[in-house]
Amino acid sequence: MTRSILPLWILPLAIALVMLVAAHLAWWLSLRAGYIEPCNPYWDGCTSISRAARHGLGNHLFRLLMLPCAVLVAAHWWLASRWVASAGPRSRLLAGLGLASAAALGVYATFLGTEGAAYGFLRRYGITVFFGCGFLAQLVFLRRWLRDGRCGASRRQWRAMVAVCAAMLLLGAGNVAGDALLHDRVRQDRLENALEWQLGLLLAGWYLLQAWQWRRERLLVSFAGPR
Known part of the structure; x- marks a missing residue:
């Protein structure tokens, strides 16, 4: 049995790029x-990411990209979680939160573009759990990275x-x-839409920063390949 080696920084880089490409291509x-x-x-804030990816070809391509992204x-x-465990106790909380976020993203992408109250509930809370977890x-x-004393020369990155x-x-x-101060529903919606796009951009930026850091550390993941 052979073993394959993959640079770890490719994962957060791929997540950031897929998120950016999927949202903007659908738009x-x-x-x-x-x-x-x-x-x-x-x-x-004229449209949300969800609305931009809800119809037609944009919906199909968005789901085609975001479902693998959840994986x-x-x-x-x-x-x-394995990386932080290499310098301290294993973090089941980190793995659990990450898996919950991934599962919620999968639910959101699966039901985006479908009709019905139940599907609307799954979409709405799917994206909320994804961002929250x-x-x-x-x-x-970041707390474990700092607590385990691994920042060192990477303090600027942290x-x-x-x-x-x-x-x-x-x-x-x-x-x-905005929900509390704006009494115009249209203005509230536009503000919420704009903040959703900005939040998505920041999320992709965080993954890009992490990819940059892991590339500097030359982290590798090894897994069993075909014979």
């Missing part, structure tokens, strides 16, 4: 097909990843404040 295809209005979704997210957080997994990862988490938290707080 472009829906725009061309006339399903959504032309605007800058990051600023104007990548699960593998990534499982390997991240993923954010908590990031915090646990701070950049913490700054991205802080920005994501501020976006969440901004969404709550």
